[in-house]
Amino acid sequence: MNKVAAFLIALLIVALSGLFTLASHWQIKELPTEIAKSLLQLAVVAIAGHVVSILITKANNERQDLMRANELRNALLDRINESFVEVKKVRRLARATAEKVTVGGATNLFIHKSRFHEYLQLLNDAQLKLEVVSKDVESNKTLFLDAEDLIKRLDRMEEYLNRLVDDYEHSTAKTVSNPVDCFRVFDFPGLSDLLGPYKTSTFRKEFVHTYYASLESIRKAFPTK
DSSP: OHHHHHHHHHHHHHHHHHHHHHHHHSOGGGSOHHHHHHHHHHHHHHHHHHHHHHHHHHHHHHHHHHHHHHHHHHHHHHHHHHHHHHHHHHHHHHHHHSEEEEETTEEEEEEEHHHHHHHHHHHHHHHHHHHHHHHHHHHTGGGSTTHHHHHHHHHHHHHHHHHHHHHHHHOOOOOEETTEEEEEGGGSHHHHHHHSOSTTOHIIIIIIHHHHHHHHHHHHTSOOO
8 A cells, every 4th residue: 555655646746747847838828738637637636546545544454453453352252251161160060079968958068179279270260361351451441332340340250269269278278087188168168159059149140140241341342333
């Protein structure tokens, strides 16, 4: 496009130079009419072409900006989805593989220490990923219709997982001997909520519902056709 613009500018210069040359050698009334008309038309074409070139360049730049913006939005959606899937996977696996001991009508979950550490590491990874996503949205606020609300939602999801990780990091709970080498889920309030009944859980409100609201917020930012 730069070459086209350069050509059109050169064409305009040639046309104007021709007009000035004619004007300097002939009186206006003696100016060869047909030559003048041709040079004027050439000048008009050059100017119009240059304007079109500018408009095309502007449109291409806007298209490239839009593509980059959409790529970033899609990348953020992918990362949020990955975190959500990771947390849901941990929840399902932990609930499925946990030892279940019923005492006095209440069922307690126990997770073997090897799996327990594996699950918490996965939750920690998901938490860190959401923390970075929130920062990326904050750095690109103009790409979203409600950036501040989106950041709050992402922070809410991240903070929910952070409480689970804090429980894990600062807990003094020990493994029990029956079931052998297992942690009792009840000793970790955040994890107990995650693995407990879904409908009454904080997980449902602060993580799952917030996740869907975050997706909707990002999707609204994509231009409509």
